[in-house]
Amino acid sequence: MTERTFGFGIIGCGVIAPFHARAVGELPNARLVAVADVVPEPAAKRGAEFGVDYTADVDALLARPDVDVVSICVPSGSHAEVGVRAAAAGKHVIVEKPIDVTLEAADRLIAACRDHGVGLTVISQHRFGPAVQKLRGLIDGGRLGRLVLGDAIIKWYRSQEYYDSGDWRGTWSLDGGGALMNQGVHYTDLLQWMMGPVERVFARTATAIHERIEVEDIAVAVLQFAGGAVGVLQASTAVYPGLPERLEVTGTGGTVVIEAGKMRHCELKDEKGETSAYGAKLGTDQPAAEENGGASDPAAIGHAGHRTQIADFLDAIETGRPPAITGEDARRPLEVILAVYRSAREGREVSLPLAAAVS
Structure with missing residues (x-):
């Protein structure tokens, strides 16, 4: 059987986005398809850097049929808002730490992913060291x-x-x-x-x-x-x-x-x-x-932990098991x-x- 390849989109093109892009690029069953940022300049910069489509329209990225998984790399207080939109579009959701900045927002995101039948993990890559x-x-x-x-x-x-x-x-x-x-x-x-x-x-x-x-x-x-x-x-x-x-x-x-x-x-x-x-x-x-x-220097941290966690998430999607780090797990440190x-x-x-x- 041929292994499924997951198409990835990244929303938010700041300092942390390259960690996700490089991690995805090193996985055999994943490929980066597009990036988005409401500010056009960073979207264009990351698109050129990684040789993928870019847009300032988040909904346009979420509408793409070749995007299966979305990495949410926007400011922390917008994690749940963007993640809920991604879940409603049928995309599996990876959220940078923290899950959000309030318990209400975290609970909304967890519920949205559950209700739409999509996977959710929140980056805590140090657990895999x-x-x-x-x-x-x-x-x-x-x-x-x-x-x-x-x-x-x-x-x-x-x-x-x-x-x-x-x-x-x-x-x-x-x-x-x-x-x-x-x-x-x-x-x-x-x-x-x-x-x-x-x-x-x-x-x-x-x-x-x-x-x-x-x-x-x-x-x-x-x-x-x-x-x-x-x-x-x-x-x-x-x-x-x-x-x-x-x-x-x-x-x-x-x-x-x-x-x-x-x-x-x-x-x-x-x-x-x-x-x-x-x-x-x-x-x-x-x-x-x-x-x-x-x-x-926040940009000096390696992406190996991201790669391991994203690989675990994709395996969880394929096998139907919970990921190593769930939304509920990420709620606890918050x-x-x-x-x-x-x-x-x-x-x-x-x-x-x-x-x-x-x-």
């Missing part, structure tokens, strides 16, 4: 024991020029938030995927170094997980020049630290046994993790982030789940 997969396996296999502490630290840097580069950047309506919603959503997702549901949040946010933005460039939250563990979620775009992001998970059986997508520490009791009474503090001569360009914002705004601890009205 080898180190993250190994950590997930250690947890699932019980080697980390009972989880007690989990931290995600994203200390990145974005210049004032970054925020000034688009009218939507740094706005509540279209960016949905600042360092945590935009840059920190991936590691928020990883943290809750490893540690389990977040039950309570207490947070503080600040706009420390940037001007002309409505949102935070620093967010710090203490989390209580449903399983009894605690942790810290920290995100910033104010840390010059940008440091490697970290995910740290500790259980009664050991500790794993992932830095910039690489396994920095993996210390397991079932391999090394108990320490002395005063522990065994690790030295500082550990090999440095490979630097992730995303800490200081809810945590919104709880952080509410806690910081109201100066109190916030419990989850949230009512949609707090978005």
